[in-house]
Amino acid sequence: MIEPLPSGSVVGILGGGQLGRMLAVAASRLGYRAHIFEPGAAPAADVAHAWTRAGYDDADALRTFAASCDVVTYEFENIPAASLDLLAGAAPFHPNRRALEVSQDRLTEKDFLAGLGLAVAPYAAIEGPGDLEAALAETGVPAILKTRRFGYDGKGQARVTAREEAEAALATLEGAPAIAEGFVTFSKEISVIAARGLDGSVAAYDPGENVHVDGILSTTTVPAAIPAALRTDAVLLASRILTALDYVGVMGVELFVTRTGLVVNEIAPRVHNSGHWTQAGCAVDQFEQHVRAITGWPLGDGTRHADVVMENLIGADVARAPALAAERGVQVHLYGKAETRPGRKMGHVNRVTGPAR
Amino acid sequence: MIEPLPSGSVVGILGGGQLGRMLAVAASRLGYRAHIFEPGAAPAADVAHAWTRAGYDDADALRTFAASCDVVTYEFENIPAASLDLLAGAAPFHPNRRALEVSQDRLTEKDFLAGLGLAVAPYAAIEGPGDLEAALAETGVPAILKTRRFGYDGKGQARVTAREEAEAALATLEGAPAIAEGFVTFSKEISVIAARGLDGSVAAYDPGENVHVDGILSTTTVPAAIPAALRTDAVLLASRILTALDYVGVMGVELFVTRTGLVVNEIAPRVHNSGHWTQAGCAVDQFEQHVRAITGWPLGDGTRHADVVMENLIGADVARAPALAAERGVQVHLYGKAETRPGRKMGHVNRVTGPAR
Numbered sequence: 001m002i003e004p005l006p007s008g009s010v011v012g013i014l015g016g017g018q019l020g021r022m023l024a025v026a027a028s029r030l031g032y033r034a035h036i037f038e039p040g041a042a043p044a045a046d047v048a049h050a051w052t053r054a055g056y057d058d059a060d061a062l063r064t065f066a067a068s069c070d071v072v073t074y075e076f077e078n079i080p081a082a083s084l085d086l087l088a089g090a091a092p093f094h095p096n097r098r099a100l101e102v103s104q105d106r107l108t109e110k111d112f113l114a115g116l117g118l119a120v121a122p123y124a125a126i127e128g129p130g131d132l133e134a135a136l137a138e139t140g141v142p143a144i145l146k147t148r149r150f151g152y153d154g155k156g157q158a159r160v161t162a163r164e165e166a167e168a169a170l171a172t173l174e175g176a177p178a179i180a181e182g183f184v185t186f187s188k189e190i191s192v193i194a195a196r197g198l199d200g201s202v203a204a205y206d207p208g209e210n211v212h213v214d215g216i217l218s219t220t221t222v223p224a225a226i227p228a229a230l231r232t233d234a235v236l237l238a239s240r241i242l243t244a245l246d247y248v249g250v251m252g253v254e255l256f257v258t259r260t261g262l263v264v265n266e267i268a269p270r271v272h273n274s275g276h277w278t279q280a281g282c283a284v285d286q287f288e289q290h291v292r293a294i295t296g297w298p299l300g301d302g303t304r305h306a307d308v309v310m311e312n313l314i315g316a317d318v319a320r321a322p323a324l325a326a327e328r329g330v331q332v333h334l335y336g337k338a339e340t341r342p343g344r345k346m347g348h349v350n351r352v353t354g355p356a357r
Numbered sequence: 358m359i360e361p362l363p364s365g366s367v368v369g370i371l372g373g374g375q376l377g378r379m380l381a382v383a384a385s386r387l388g389y390r391a392h393i394f395e396p397g398a399a400p401a402a403d404v405a406h407a408w409t410r411a412g413y414d415d416a417d418a419l420r421t422f423a424a425s426c427d428v429v430t431y432e433f434e435n436i437p438a439a440s441l442d443l444l445a446g447a448a449p450f451h452p453n454r455r456a457l458e459v460s461q462d463r464l465t466e467k468d469f470l471a472g473l474g475l476a477v478a479p480y481a482a483i484e485g486p487g488d489l490e491a492a493l494a495e496t497g498v499p500a501i502l503k504t505r506r507f508g509y510d511g512k513g514q515a516r517v518t519a520r521e522e523a524e525a526a527l528a529t530l531e532g533a534p535a536i537a538e539g540f541v542t543f544s545k546e547i548s549v550i551a552a553r554g555l556d557g558s559v560a561a562y563d564p565g566e567n568v569h570v571d572g573i574l575s576t577t578t579v580p581a582a583i584p585a586a587l588r589t590d591a592v593l594l595a596s597r598i599l600t601a602l603d604y605v606g607v608m609g610v611e612l613f614v615t616r617t618g619l620v621v622n623e624i625a626p627r628v629h630n631s632g633h634w635t636q637a638g639c640a641v642d643q644f645e646q647h648v649r650a651i652t653g654w655p656l657g658d659g660t661r662h663a664d665v666v667m668e669n670l671i672g673a674d675v676a677r678a679p680a681l682a683a684e685r686g687v688q689v690h691l692y693g694k695a696e697t698r699p700g701r702k703m704g705h706v707n708r709v710t711g712p713a714r
Contacts, residue, residue, distance in 0.1 A: 003679075004679050007675075007694075008695060021385065024404070025386075028404045029382075029689065029690050029691065030689060031692065031693045032693070046390045046406045047405075283637050283686045283708075283709040284687075284688055288688070288689075297682050297689075298679065298683035300682070300688075301685050301686070303686055305663045305686070305709050305712050306663065318364075322360075322654060322655065325649070325655050328658050328660060329640045329658070329660055329662070330641075330657075331641055331645070331657075332387060332654075333386050334386065334387055335388065336365060336385065336389070336390070338365060347388070352660075354662065355712030355713045
């Protein structure tokens with residue numbers, strides 16, 4: 001067995017949002033102290049031992065930060081490559097750079113997944129307007145144009161419902177390298193939260209069933225209403241991805257359920273919004289699982305002991321929190337963000353609907 | 358409905374040990390920031406927004422601390438009365454002073470409980486050796502002599518198994534005002550963790566069954582193996598105590614199960630070690646419940662969705678944590694204490710043994 005980092009060790013976290021906040025709390029449960037690196041507002045700093053407030057281009061700050069940490073991880077995937085160069089070698093870094101490179105670029109990601117033999121939506125690269133015709137021939141129409149990099153929660157996307165709209169749609173992406181993605185006819189969206197430890201062991205939680213509204217996750221429900229065979233497929237598929245990347249930490253894998261099986265939508269090399277239900281449904285939640293993985297603890301086995309519905313509180317939804325808290329089995333998580341804005345994730349609730357069926 | 362304190366408010370916590378640490382984490386879940394007041398080492402400071410490191414006799418520090426807080430609470434009951442005088446009026450303070458006064462003094466506590474008509478062990482006050490004979494006539498022998506104030510985890514206690522040992526036993530208490538307590542023949546020790554909100558509503562968790570080793574809690578198991586009627590008795594009894602004290606917050610009530618019903622052992626006006634199982638068994642754990650109570654949120658209803666065994670990691674036990682973490686359904690909580698000492702609470706594990714029966 002690998003010896004875990006000793007109590008009192010410092011877990012560095014790039015990014016200070018709600019995921020960093022919940023990772024910092026999980027680190028504390030294992031006796032660790034969190035050090036947040038975040039240039040902007042940092043809800044995570046409220047529960048951290050230290051906060052370096054500096055930009056990702058601040059070489060001195062990054063080096064000093066890394067030198068103070070016993071391990072470094074991150075809560076978001078859009079970390080600039082130059083920052084990774086600066087961090088390299090200063091402290092163990094998980095999940096690894098390859099995982100970031102794959103997930104930072106939609107084209108690289110699709111090529112990687114397809115290369116593993118996994119089903120993905122039809123796709124094609126678009127460098128400029130001249131590529132549109134061939135790309136849409138590959139994907140069919142309707143399709144979605146997406147920037148290859150830096151998209152999230154539906155941002156950096158444009159829908160093409162007819163060929164003649166394609167150039168205008170591409171123009172909204174402002175010249176960024178892009179891909180065209182065909183539509184997949186699916187009955188449900190599910191996701192698997194899986195983890196791989198330093199010793200190569202893999203553990204996955206039950207797939208959750210996701211509902212998105214306006215491109216943002218609204219609810220995740222466990223158990224997902226899918227056949228047992230599909231649950232097994234989902235977990236095995238996630239396991240193949242983790243192992244292929246020699247991954248250490250928690251990953252979120254978004255999947256479409258189709259008539260011909262599971263299609264991989266995208267992967268996120270970090271704890272994932274669709275795994276928040278584990279806070280109420282499992283002995284070891286996804287945040288502790290991630291900290292366990294990167295610090296050398298054995299992984300939790302992912303057993304679920306409760307049925308849960310997770311609901312995001314987006315923008316003004318947060319005002320509903322006290323009323324929701326009065327309902328049976330509802331656990332509230334607010335992120336301590338200073339300002340409520342439309343479309344901003346302000347918190348979530350986990351509703352325990354009963355002991356696990 | 359009472360409006361809860363707004364997100365970003367500061368929850369002041371007197372005491373920076375593991376209970377303060379877990380309260381600070383719970384405060385963060387509701388969007389609050391924790392401010393710890395602790396003169397010594399403060400594991401809680403690792404997850405707090407601020408830490409005032411000063412003594413309880415430092416009037417300026419106490420006043421400045423209270424002025425920075427929107428509400429003040431505490432993680433231990435032995436706060437000096439003079440400190441309470443300094444805090445008075447600066448910020449709302451929960452649980453109230455009466456609850457502290459009752460629980461700080463074993464004689465006051467017994468008088469209070471007996472005054473409510475609740476069964477307690479036979480007891481008598483001891484001011485000095487001259488009171489011993491009458492006191493032991495009241496309690497019978499064997500008995501335990503306990504200092505009235507500042508005892509915990511078996512400290513400040515001396516057993517009297519025969520009358521002729523009484524003076525020597527009392528001498529070990531070094532002249533402190535004391536009580537004699539008779540033995541209660543019991544089949545089990547249980548405890549109830551109950552809460553009362555700012556609106557007077559009360560919620561209780563299922564009683565847990567406790568096993569002590571060397572005067573220190575070793576395990577708590579839920580459900581306790583007791584008849585349903587006793588569970589109800591336990592909850593009603595806790596509710597009477599909370600209401601009589603006009604209490605706001607979480608309280609731990611330790612009970613003996615005897616052939617003639619429940620006997621109250623002691624009360625603790627705070628989150629309690631025997632309630633740590635709620636972290637794995639309930640949507641709203643005792644720490645969040647306490648923060649909800651003192652900040653004006655509705656209370657969680659206490660529903661338990663899993664069976665749990667909580668085990669304390671005392672002293673060198675903490676080295677077992679990684680092996681325990683590898684077992685199914687085990688959640689680890691380490692307190693981040695710098696030094697391992699015999700008898701010191703270093704952490705605990707919650708083992709989910711299955712969905713609630």
